[in-house]
Amino acid sequence: MQFKRTDTFDLSGPVSINGPDGEAISDLTGWTGRSEIRTVRGRLIAELNFAWLDASQRLCRIWSDDTSNWDVGKAETDIQFTSPTGQRISTRKTEINIYSGVTVPEGS
Numbered sequence: 001m002q003f004k005r006t007d008t009f010d011l012s013g014p015v016s017i018n019g020p021d022g023e024a025i026s027d028l029t030g031w032t033g034r035s036e037i038r039t040v041r042g043r044l045i046a047e048l049n050f051a052w053l054d055a056s057q058r059l060c061r062i063w064s065d066d067t068s069n070w071d072v073g074k075a076e077t078d079i080q081f082t083s084p085t086g087q088r089i090s091t092r093k094t095e096i097n098i099y100s101g102v103t104v105p106e107g108s
Contacts (some may be wrong), residue, residue, distance in 0.1 A: 002080070003067075004098075005101065008067070011094075012062075014058050015060055015088060021087070029056050034080055035047075035077055039072075039073065039076075040073075040074045046064050050062055052065050072100050073097075074095065076093045077094050
């Protein structure tokens with residue numbers, strides 16, 4: 001995916017994760033989530049905000065309002081979920097190409 005630095009980063013939709021038995025987990029009610037975006041070399045760019053839109057339907061949102069200091073180049077993100085019993089399971093990573101824009105926010 002392509003993303004222009006200084007724009008609001010905002011992704012939402014359904015997520016898919018599989019349990020240890022390989023079967024898809026269909027309801028994530030009671031689970032928590034967290035997400036980071038990192039360079040492909042593993043350096044942290046930002047911790048992203050996480051919110052459930054509907055955990056029973058696996059719908060969530062990750063976002064960051066301020067991306068003005070994000071590194072330009074290839075990056076990756078995923079979401080790590082923690083079950084009510086402490087089990088951690090992550091989504092597959094999403095690759096993001098961060099690039100500079102021409103128009104910068106007012107006051108920059």
